[in-house]
Amino acid sequence: MNRFEHAFPYLLEGEERMGRAKNVRLYNGETKTSYEGGDVLLTSHRIIWGAPGAIENCDACLALSLAYIVFLEVEAPGAFVFTRSTKIVLHLAPPMTGKAPGPTPISAANLVKLSFKDGLEDLFLSELRNAVKLKKWNTVQPDLKPLPNKVLPVIKTRAGIVGIERNLEEKQRATDHSISAAFQDLSKLIDMAKDMVSLSKTISTKIREKQGEITDDETIQFKSYLLSLGIDDPVTRVSYSSESKYMMNLALQVAEILEIPVQEQGGMMSLADAYCRVNRARGLELLSPEDHLRACRTLNSLPSTNLRLREFDSGVRVLQLSSHSDEAVIEDTVQQMERNGTLSPEELSQKLGVSLLLARERLITTEKAGKICRDESIEGHRFYPNLFLQRE
Amino acid sequence: MTFDDWPWQYSFPPFFTVQPNLQTRKAQLSAWCDLVLKYHKANNLYVLDVREAQGSPLFCNADINRKLSLEGIAEVMSELHRRANAEPLDKGKTRWHVLWHTIDEWASILYSWADETGQTGSVCTFYEITNASDQEFSGIDQDVLLKALRKLEQAKKVEIIHMDDAKGVKFF
Numbered sequence: 356m357n358r359f360e361h362a363f364p365y366l367l368e369g370e371e372r373m374g375r376a377k378n379v380r381l382y383n384g385e386t387k388t389s390y391e392g393g394d395v396l397l398t399s400h401r402i403i404w405g406a407p408g409a410i411e412n413c414d415a416c417l418a419l420s421l422a423y424i425v426f427l428e429v430e431a432p433g434a435f436v437f438t439r440s441t442k443i444v445l446h447l448a449p450p451m452t453g454k455a456p457g458p459t460p461i462s463a464a465n466l467v468k469l470s471f472k473d474g475l476e477d478l479f480l481s482e483l484r485n486a487v488k489l490k491k492w493n494t495v496q497p498d499l500k501p502l503p504n505k506v507l508p509v510i511k512t513r514a515g516i517v518g519i520e521r522n523l524e525e526k527q528r529a530t531d532h533s534i535s536a537a538f539q540d541l542s543k544l545i546d547m548a549k550d551m552v553s554l555s556k557t558i559s560t561k562i563r564e565k566q567g568e569i570t571d572d573e574t575i576q577f578k579s580y581l582l583s584l585g586i587d588d589p590v591t592r593v594s595y596s597s598e599s600k601y602m603m604n605l606a607l608q609v610a611e612i613l614e615i616p617v618q619e620q621g622g623m624m625s626l627a628d629a630y631c632r633v634n635r636a637r638g639l640e641l642l643s644p645e646d647h648l649r650a651c652r653t654l655n656s657l658p659s660t661n662l663r664l665r666e667f668d669s670g671v672r673v674l675q676l677s678s679h680s681d682e683a684v685i686e687d688t689v690q691q692m693e694r695n696g697t698l699s700p701e702e703l704s705q706k707l708g709v710s711l712l713l714a715r716e717r718l719i720t721t722e723k724a725g726k727i728c729r730d731e732s733i734e735g736h737r738f739y740p741n742l743f744l745q746r747e
Numbered sequence: 748m749t750f751d752d753w754p755w756q757y758s759f760p761p762f763f764t765v766q767p768n769l770q771t772r773k774a775q776l777s778a779w780c781d782l783v784l785k786y787h788k789a790n791n792l793y794v795l796d797v798r799e800a801q802g803s804p805l806f807c808n809a810d811i812n813r814k815l816s817l818e819g820i821a822e823v824m825s826e827l828h829r830r831a832n833a834e835p836l837d838k839g840k841t842r843w844h845v846l847w848h849t850i851d852e853w854a855s856i857l858y859s860w861a862d863e864t865g866q867t868g869s870v871c872t873f874y875e876i877t878n879a880s881d882q883e884f885s886g887i888d889q890d891v892l893l894k895a896l897r898k899l900e901q902a903k904k905v906e907i908i909h910m911d912d913a914k915g916v917k918f919f
Contacts, residue, residue, distance in 0.1 A: 725770050730760040732813060739761045743774035746755070 356383035357462040358447050360455040362418035364396060364403050364410045369491065371399045374482040378472040379404065381417075382442070384464025390417065395469065397483055399491040402469070417458060419467070423447040424487050429480065430468070441475035442468045443483070463521060591640050605646065606653035610660035612636050613674060617662060622679035625712055626651065626664075626672040648672075667716050681720055688721040692740055697730075699737045750789050750804070754782055763813035765822060779815075779823040784832055784847040793888035794836070795843045797821060834894075844891055848883070853895035856883060858904055861918040870908060870917045 366372065380391035381404060394410050396403040405416035423445075430442040446466045590608050595601035612633055617624045624632075630647050642650075651664040651674060666672050691706060692698055698706075704714035718738050721727050728741045756762040756778045766772040786805050787793070800806050800820050807814035815823070824843050827833035831849040836842040848856065860882060861867055877887050884892070896916050899905040908915040 722768055722771075725768050728761040728766050728768070728771050728775075729764055730813075731764045732760070737760070739759070741768075741771055742759055743756070743761075743766070743771050743778065 356381070356388065356459040356464065356467055357457060358423045358450050358454070358467075359404075359417045359419050359457040359459065361415055361457060362401075362403065362455070364405060364413055364416050366398060367400060369399075370401070371491075373397045373399055373486055374476075374479045376471060376473075376476065376479050380440075380470040380472065382468035382470060383459065383462055384466060385468075386464075390458075392472070397479065397486065399486050399489065402483075404469075419445075420492070421487055422451075422490075422492055427483070427487065429475070440470045440472045442470045443475065443480065444468050461517065463517075463524065592646075602646075602649055602653045603657070605642075605650040606657055607660065609633055609647070609650050610654060610657070610662045614661055614676075617674055617676055621707065621709060622683075623673050623675045623709070623713055625710055626674065628710070629674050667719070669716070669719070671712055671716055673713065673716070681724075684717055685721045685724050685726055688717050689726050689740075692721075692727055692738065697737050697739050699735060750786050752785060752789065754778060757782065757808055758811060760811055760813050763808070763815050763819070765816070765819045776823060776826045780827050780830065780832065783823060783827065783845060787845045788847040791886050793844055793846075793891050795824070795833075795845050797824065797841045797843070836890075844888070844894075846891065850891075850894050850898050853884065853887075853891065854898040854902075857892075857895055858899055858918070860884075867918045870915050872910075872913055872915045874913060876916070 374397040376395045376397075378392055379395045380393075381388050390404060390406075393404050393406050394408075396405070396410050396416075399421075401418045401420050403410065403416050403418045405414065408414075409416055425448050426446040428444050428446075430444050444466055445468070449465075590601070590604045592601050595604065609629070613624065613629055616632060617629075620628075626648070629651070630642075630644060633647060634641050651662075651672075654660055654662050654664055654674075661677050662674050663677050664672060665675050688703070691703060695702070695706075698718070700711055700715040700718055703718060704711045707714065707717075709717075718727065722729060722738065725744055726741055727738045728743060730737045730739060756775075762775065762778070766775050783795075783805065787795070797817065797820050801814055801817065806820055821840065824833055824835075824840065827843075827845070828835065831851075832846050834844045834846065834850075836844060846853070857876070860879070861871070873889060873892060876884065876892060877889070879885055893907075893914070896905055896907055900907055904919055906917045906919070908917060
């Protein structure tokens with residue numbers, strides 16, 4: 356509303372009348388103003404609003420230069436609105452310097468609306484569009500530009516409540532914009548993710564190059580996180596023509612991601628853990644449990660990888676290193692048993708830092724080898740050294 | 748009932764769980780068999796009822812709060828049966844004769860006793876046999892005795908005589 360100026364309805368030089376409308380109300384942004392029921396005169400340069408009869412009598416009116424209009428749209432009445440008024444929404448550029456004083460010196464809104472109570476004639480709208488497009492005010496610059504040296508420094512209000520409000524509003528608009536941009540299209544999101552992947556790739560290569568200089572523990576940890584998190588290029592079904600080829604490459608990738616973690620876990624990792632790790636590394640191109648299982652099955656037929664899928668008699672499936680042998684597990688478990696006298700799966704899982712499931716499998720494997728024996732009671736399962744065989 | 752000769756396994760908790768490992772289970776069952784026979788011999792018991800056995804100190808060690816499950820007991824009994832150290836008395840295999848000497852052994856023990864004490868050619872009542880002093884078969888279960896003598900009868904070494912209210916046997 357602060358783009359309006361006080362003016363008399365005289366035509367400037369080169370200005371032409373283009374249309375008229377009656378019973379028009381002005382809106383400042385979304386809020387109604389007291390300027391209602393007036394006449395509107397559309398010229399090639401301006402929109403002039405006057406109280407009823409003011410234009411005919413050449414009384415003071417309000418004028419809005421068409422140069423401010425950035426974009427205009429028509430707001431048709433909604434289905435649940437009783438009025439039949441059509442509104443034209445004018446999105447406006449910031450006020451120019453040297454503007455003549457208007458009715459509202461300051462306004463936060465960057466748009467005004469003209470509400471046509473008696474309906475909007477198509478002719479008026481097309482004339483308005485035409486006028487905005489032709490930009491006659493540029494071609495025929497009125498010579499008698501009054502006081503060209505009167506350039507007032509415009510103070511952008513940053514202080515006070517208005518300033519704070521304006522800041523908040525701008526911030527809000529910026530976030531609004533970025534959110535809508537992000538969610539506008541999922542493919543855009545994926546594009547962004549690709550950027551993120553490439554970013555993490557560059558970071559990880561940078562860190563790798565610096566490897567020699569790094570001594571700080573935290574930096575090393577950070578590096579390992581980064582390396583374990585990001586895969587440069589997730590294998591996706593789309594990029595492979597045949598299912599078997601896809602599975603093979605997927606299996607190779609699974610092996611690549613998991614080999615080191617499996618080593619750290621003592622040579623064995625439950626399939627559920629493996630699934631979580633793989634999907635965390637893949638980030639957005641998530642893998643279905645079924646595909647993951649099939650990829651792990653494929654591992655067994657790939658001699659180049661060090662991981663094998665193994666199914667225990669109990670149905671528990673794990674990924675284990677091909678170098679990993681039951682003998683080592685048994686020996687290790689027997690040693691633990693000797694140290695502790697008796698062990699429950701819970702105790703073993705705590706001592707070795709492996710999952711309960713795997714601890715149980717370790718004990719059962721050792722039991723199968725006849726090294727330990729079990730005790731089932733209401734207190735749960737415990738395992739003891741196999742004295743039946745050892746004391747014979 | 749007194750029994751002091753508990754083996755070390757009796758205080759080893761896994762002893763009371765049927766071991767899934769075959770080799771281990773074999774060792775475990777053989778330990779159980781030995782214990783059951785020893786226990787019955789020490790207490791001069793001939794009959795074991797599976798349903799009641801869980802309450803007996805034989806299968807229930809109150810000190811470590813463990814007892815062998817019914818399936819475990821059944822397994823021990825069928826192992827004993829395989830070794831001819833037990834015979835079921837009913838189809839459901841709930842009642843058993845526990846034979847710390849197998850029937851064949853009993854038969855030969857009885858016959859050599861008769862031979863040594865000069866009973867061949869004469870008739871003994873079952874009462875006389877079961878109440879013979881200082882013999883392994885003192886207080887032997889009548890049914891077990893009958894089984895052993897039947898074995899001898901098949902070998903034509905004795906003849907069982909049915910009298911009015913008791914049974915007798917003639918050794919040849």
